[in-house]
Amino acid sequence: MNPKTWVECKISKVVQETPDTVTIRVALPEHESIQFIPGQYVMFGFLNGEESSRSKAYSISSSPSNTKWIEITVKKEGPFSTRMTKLQVGDKVKIRGPIGHFVFKDDYKQDIMLIAGGTGIAPLRSMWQYIIERELPNNVKLLFSTKIPEDIIYKQELEELKKHNKNVQVTVTLTRVQDGWDGRKGRIDWGMINEHVTDFKNTLFFICGPDAMVNDLQKALRDNGAAIGQVKIEKWGIQ
Template identity: 30%
Template sequence: MLGKMALKPYLIYEITDLTKGEPDSPKITSFKLVSKDGQNFKFLPGMFSSIFINPEDKLFRSYSIASSPLSRHMEFMIEMINGKFTSRLSGLKVNDEIYISEPRGNFVYNPENVEKALFLAAGIGIAPFFSMLRYVRDIDMKKDITLLYSVKHKEDIVNPSELDGFTNIGLNAVFTVTRDPEDVKWKGETGRINIPMIKRHISDLNSRTVYLCGGIKFVKDIVSELVAEGIRDEDIKRDIWGE
């Protein structure tokens, strides 16, 4: 029956928790899963898996893993845009089963090998960075990481208090909102991430490994700006989603 699936190997996971982002990021649903037979995939922080709902059809989408590789749960943070696949995901409930392909991808962060990092995320492109930061926390390391995270509205920030808590592992988290410039309660950055904004928060851009995740325009624009700043291509790791 499972032979029709396009990607193998895969495991069956059960949904144990479905939560909206904290405090109430309305568009994001976090799916927490446990493997049905207790066998878990091994992965590195930053990798993604494909999710299938029905093994009888070939519809699947890829999602970055947001949980730490050391966590018992596997977690995905998914923006419910009511598209072909997300509209089906929104019908799922706790205890339902879904099918997860073996994690893969080259967008991998190994804290042992990276001295100083700059993480740049747009929208739900923050998901793989949760896996990276949670992993650093789980292995009890302290790193020098600056994160610039852009969202349309401040309510879109996923798990802001968890991100703030990562100061313990050496994270400097900077949020920027690209809409609502008139919101007088917002004291953080506004507008899209660019080199001047990055330089307001770090003085050593050229000695950092840069990790970027988001839509194709976000990634392409920033990569060209970074290259123009003299950052070497091999120091820019990128994960591009969609068109």
């Protein structure tokens, strides 16, 4: 596949992650395969109907080890994404890609801190799956903020990560505090980052989420001495 050519694909799996978020698996046709770097995205389009005149960007949330399909995790927002959340196995769609510079590269030997707000966790999942599958030695810390327990995307996978991967540390923080939640509460801020970081100068930070969160945390990291290349961000233009 290449970023300039649309490829017609079929939906081969749909997972309801939360009441308003689904992960769809997009299977490539027999003769196609995709090579991408974790963190990249694709352009997605419909073949017919009102939304077929437009296309939108979606991060690849699966590992690049799978070259015959990709997964996309999408939250129901406007009409375009709402239609995506209604896709069913067998439906045909089109994608082109991969695109993007928000990437985890093999030659990064530093500690990795993945910082996500809401659906911003999607490209970071591709990164941690890749690091685990390749048995890369990076020490990985994930800080994931979302509103309420029902909004936790990849809940089962995060539980498994906590149990079985010594070099991946997962912290989920909820911003709308509820009774019965004994985990972390509050927004991700400099204090929370500083508490979890082991070796600041030797850490690469990957941040994806609402624009305000990405901007604030990038600034906080820079104000506290992070070099430009140490902080990698992806903004989706969402509030």
